Amino acid sequence: MTINYFTGSASSMNGEPMHTDLYPVILELRSVSQNYYRFVKQKYLYELGRYPEFMAASTTAFPLYSNINGGYGIFAGYSLVKSDTIYPGN
Amino acid sequence: MRTHIIKLTLIFIILTSPLIAQQQIRISGSVKDKLSGENLIGANIVEQGTIHGISSDYNGYFSIAVNAGSSLQISYLGYKNYLTAFDLKKDTIINVFLSPDTEQLDEVIVSASRTPRFNIATINYQQMTQIPSIGGKPDVIKSLQLMPGISYQNEGSSLMLVRGGDPGQNLYLFDNVPLIYVNHLGGFMSVFNPDIINNIDVYKGGFPARYGGKLSSVVDITQREGNNSGLKGSLGIGITDASFTLEGPLKIENSTFIITGRKTMIDPLMAFASSLSGGSNYIVSYGFHDINGKFTWKPDNKNSFSLNVYQGDDYLNYWSRSGTNSGEKYRLSNVWGNWLVSARLNSIVSPKLYASNKISFTRYRLKESMKYTLTNAADTSKLRIRYISAVQDLSYRSDWKYNALKNWTMDFGLHTSLLRFSPNDSYISTRTTQQTSDISNSLETALYTDNKITFLRNSTATLGLRFVNYITNDYMRFSLEPRININLSVAKNHVLNASYMRVSQFSHLAFTTGSIMNNEVWIPAGKKVPAAKSDQYTFGWNGDYRNDMFSSEINLYYKNMSDLSTFREGYTNLMGDETWATKIESGGKGESVGAEFLVRKNSGKWTGFVSYSRTRTTRQYPNINNGVKYIFDYNRPNSLSLNISYKLNEKLSFNLLWVYQTGLPFTPAIGRYYVPSLENNFEGNSYYYEALIYGERNSSEMRDYHRLDIGLSYSTLTKKRKNKAIWNFSVYNVYNRHNPVYYYYNSNNTGEIFLSEWGGEYAPLSLYQLSLFPIIPTLSYKVFFDFKPHEIKSVSTREKDRVPFKQKFGNWINQNN
Numbered sequence: 088m089t090i091n092y093f094t095g096s097a098s099s100m101n102g103e104p105m106h107t108d109l110y111p112v113i114l115e116l117r118s119v120s121q122n123y124y125r126f127v128k129q130k131y132l133y134e135l136g137r138y139p140e141f142m143a144a145s146t147t148a149f150p151l152y153s154n155i156n157g158g159y160g161i162f163a164g165y166s167l168v169k170s171d172t173i174y175p176g177n
Numbered sequence: 178m179r180t181h182i183i184k185l186t187l188i189f190i191i192l193t194s195p196l197i198a199q200q201q202i203r204i205s206g207s208v209k210d211k212l213s214g215e216n217l218i219g220a221n222i223v224e225q226g227t228i229h230g231i232s233s234d235y236n237g238y239f240s241i242a243v244n245a246g247s248s249l250q251i252s253y254l255g256y257k258n259y260l261t262a263f264d265l266k267k268d269t270i271i272n273v274f275l276s277p278d279t280e281q282l283d284e285v286i287v288s289a290s291r292t293p294r295f296n297i298a299t300i301n302y303q304q305m306t307q308i309p310s311i312g313g314k315p316d317v318i319k320s321l322q323l324m325p326g327i328s329y330q331n332e333g334s335s336l337m338l339v340r341g342g343d344p345g346q347n348l349y350l351f352d353n354v355p356l357i358y359v360n361h362l363g364g365f366m367s368v369f370n371p372d373i374i375n376n377i378d379v380y381k382g383g384f385p386a387r388y389g390g391k392l393s394s395v396v397d398i399t400q401r402e403g404n405n406s407g408l409k410g411s412l413g414i415g416i417t418d419a420s421f422t423l424e425g426p427l428k429i430e431n432s433t434f435i436i437t438g439r440k441t442m443i444d445p446l447m448a449f450a451s452s453l454s455g456g457s458n459y460i461v462s463y464g465f466h467d468i469n470g471k472f473t474w475k476p477d478n479k480n481s482f483s484l485n486v487y488q489g490d491d492y493l494n495y496w497s498r499s500g501t502n503s504g505e506k507y508r509l510s511n512v513w514g515n516w517l518v519s520a521r522l523n524s525i526v527s528p529k530l531y532a533s534n535k536i537s538f539t540r541y542r543l544k545e546s547m548k549y550t551l552t553n554a555a556d557t558s559k560l561r562i563r564y565i566s567a568v569q570d571l572s573y574r575s576d577w578k579y580n581a582l583k584n585w586t587m588d589f590g591l592h593t594s595l596l597r598f599s600p601n602d603s604y605i606s607t608r609t610t611q612q613t614s615d616i617s618n619s620l621e622t623a624l625y626t627d628n629k630i631t632f633l634r635n636s637t638a639t640l641g642l643r644f645v646n647y648i649t650n651d652y653m654r655f656s657l658e659p660r661i662n663i664n665l666s667v668a669k670n671h672v673l674n675a676s677y678m679r680v681s682q683f684s685h686l687a688f689t690t691g692s693i694m695n696n697e698v699w700i701p702a703g704k705k706v707p708a709a710k711s712d713q714y715t716f717g718w719n720g721d722y723r724n725d726m727f728s729s730e731i732n733l734y735y736k737n738m739s740d741l742s743t744f745r746e747g748y749t750n751l752m753g754d755e756t757w758a759t760k761i762e763s764g765g766k767g768e769s770v771g772a773e774f775l776v777r778k779n780s781g782k783w784t785g786f787v788s789y790s791r792t793r794t795t796r797q798y799p800n801i802n803n804g805v806k807y808i809f810d811y812n813r814p815n816s817l818s819l820n821i822s823y824k825l826n827e828k829l830s831f832n833l834l835w836v837y838q839t840g841l842p843f844t845p846a847i848g849r850y851y852v853p854s855l856e857n858n859f860e861g862n863s864y865y866y867e868a869l870i871y872g873e874r875n876s877s878e879m880r881d882y883h884r885l886d887i888g889l890s891y892s893t894l895t896k897k898r899k900n901k902a903i904w905n906f907s908v909y910n911v912y913n914r915h916n917p918v919y920y921y922y923n924s925n926n927t928g929e930i931f932l933s934e935w936g937g938e939y940a941p942l943s944l945y946q947l948s949l950f951p952i953i954p955t956l957s958y959k960v961f962f963d964f965k966p967h968e969i970k971s972v973s974t975r976e977k978d979r980v981p982f983k984q985k986f987g988n989w990i991n992q993n994n
Contacts, residue, residue: 138923148844148869148871149871
């Protein structure tokens with residue numbers, strides 16, 4: 088499997104070519120319930136509407152997903168597997 | 178349906194047939210300004226000694242049946258009345274030239290009968306100049322937004338929302354040719370250069386059958402034709418832009434031209450300023466320009482030919498260069514705007530038949546391109562990304578007017594448009610296979626007829642029918658649109674009106690609120706995004722007092738819309754997305770009900786108007802707000818505008834505008850709760866953050882919006898050449914009211930966004946508002962010049978510096994290339 092990612096910092100000294108430092112990563116794979124998936128999807132919309140930005144596209148207020156009757160919140164679950172720390176340079 | 182209308186028409190003819198027993202003749206022609214040769218739209222033509230009359234149409238054309246031997250009285254506000262001096266015995270074509278009456282503004286003009294019009298907001302150049310504006314220059318759309326029933330999104334926006342409609346539901350006709358994109362500066366300015374405008378009519382409802390294709394309004398803009406008495410022009414400069422106009426006759430007999438142009442002043446300044454700041458690594462520049470040109474030729478008094486060109490663009494450019502030796506270059510450019518070319522032939526075929534034929538081509542495109550190059554010893558790479566969203570419209574329109582009988586006028590015609598939509602065409606240089614661009618062609622054809630029948634002296638009934646056919650690759654639709662408009666004259670100068678109309682719209686505008694870029698993407702109707710439809714019922718009253726000095730109107734309406742489309746919740750952009758159709762929410766419903774009041778004072782030392790409207794508009798989409806009906810995002814329950822213009826003396830006039838509106842709706846937070854984060858923090862643990870619990874969508878109102886603007890204009894003569902010049906000083910938001918643009922919850926009062934999940938000190942959440950436009954004083958200057966014959970000598974001295982100026986101007990215009 089190939090994973091393309093870009094995280095870390097880049098620096099250049101005296102106009103020399105860029106030198107990129109890649110940060111180590113930990114991969115986490117989650118197997119989630121449907122409610123959890125819905126919550127995550129909707130959270131992005133919630134955040135978009137949370138702070139409108141002038142001169143940029145903005146959306147109206149959007150609630151977080153809730154599956155609690157008579158209240159707010161989610162009941163959801165997931166299981167996960169976590170990798171060891173990967174050092175991309177090696 | 179059509180046979181019903183014919184039957185109905187016949188019944189009317191039979192009912193009113195005694196009226197046509199006398200010997201009738203027909204007088205047709207046009208009404209023009211004697212000095213400039215401009216068409217006068219809405220001039221009153223009355224058979225002398227009766228109250229039988231009509232008004233000239235959008236081409237200045239009229240046709241009236243009168244008893245043989247009678248005379249016609251022709252009048253227009255601000256002009257001397259004209260009485261046909263001869264006895265009219267047979268069908269005749271006349272061209273009437275009215276001279277402006279410079280002294281009459283203080284007097285009362287007697288006009289026997291004015292034909293009142295309903296559901297139409299009208300404004301002409303003169304009225305526009307009487308409204309103080311932010312740049313000290315008249316603004317077309319902002320002036321219209323003061324009329325009842327026409328509103329806008331946010332302060333300063335030039336997008337029009339008519340009777341609870343969306344911004345994409347207005348048909349903008351520029352000399353009867355549709356224009357697609359109508360904004361500059363992210364909606365803060367409209368593309369319509371006021372210098373070229375003769376008259377604007379906005380149909381808010383009760384559309385004549387010749388109009389269709391957009392649900393909410395028809396903005397019918399008539400351009401001037403160019404002065405025929407001599408070469409004239411003007412130069413103007415204000416805070417936003419500089420503009421010029423040049424007009425006059427040409428060598429071909431009876432031909433005139435007019436050219437106007439505008440260009441922002443801020444873009445070279447911005448480029449300069451940004452190159453000074455930020456370590457001179459990047460340059461940002463924004464600007465726009467418009468060019469309008471019109472050529473008119475009248476080979477004889479029966480035919481008039483005109484050619485029209487418009488081009489306008491907005492551009493935002495960004496250049497960046499990282500370091501001097503790294504060889505990295507980056508350029509981002511955005512361009513969006515319209516092209517329009519049209520040709521028109523108007524002919525008076527016979528005293529009873531009038532024809533207008535037009536062919537036009539319009540193109541709107543939004544283009545974003547990104548160029549990245551890296552060239553140095555170690556590495557070379559190039560990346561190009563281009564995204565284009567475009568609409569093209571090739572149209573042919575043929576409109577006819579036939580005056581069948583004294584009391585029956587028939588309009589009929591054919592409109593056909595071949596539209597080519599390419600909402601999403603992208604190119605990325607590193608892709609091995611390019612995405613096939615999604616182009617769809619559609620053909621929209623409409624046949625229409627409008628029958629205006631006069632009965633009971635001055636009452637009229639207009640029965641219209643529009644038949645539209647829309648075909649695209651996989652979708653076809655027919656639509657039958659009945660239009661009924663009845664004017665009942667109840668007393669002298671008091672008219673009641675009732676109307677019904679149905680309209681369909683075959684293209685949807687996916688619109689990003691508040692964004693300065695990626696503004697408009699047009700989507701054709703299809704299987705997934707069906708055509709929108711609306712029905713509107715109106716009822717109105719129109720009354721004139723004191724010989725037209727005061728006119729007043731009340732309009733009530735109910736409108737429902739179906740199959741509306743918008744972005745799906747959370748999406749603001751379709752850029753480069755092959756599956757754009759899945760980001761569109763369709764099947765929406767809308768309802769709007771309102772009452773509109775307008776009182777105008779038309780003559781005297783002070784003139785002006787008061788307009789008030791009360792509305793309630795809702796929307797309902799299957800997947801927005803859980804399918805529950807909600808208050809429209811731009812619903813303003815109360816809206817009031819007051820405009821007063823006072824002429825202190827010949828040179829000085831004072832203008833005032835006060836606007837009051839209830840605030841826009843917003844969604845309030847009714848509580849907050851703690852939610853576990855999805856990602857872990859540095860310690861590897863999930864943490865809790867504060868989230869808002871929102872109440873019902875748009876269930877609260879922001880605080881009231883109000884503002885006062887004043888303007889002072891002083892006209893003078895230039896010292897050297899004695900040309901007319903106008904200084905305009907205006908103050909926007911005189912008492913510096915902080916009006917809200919939007920509300921947001923934050924835990925930091927510095928205005929910076931602060932999310933509690935980022936950690937830091939806990940501060941309680943409060944509601945804040947963003948406001949723009951504090952008190953803004955502006956000054957603008959405009960000079961009119963007149964190339965009189967005796968000045969020919971001085972022209973030759975000008976000739977010398979003409980070339981460098983032209984070059985300079987060219988360089989300046991092209992500075993973004």
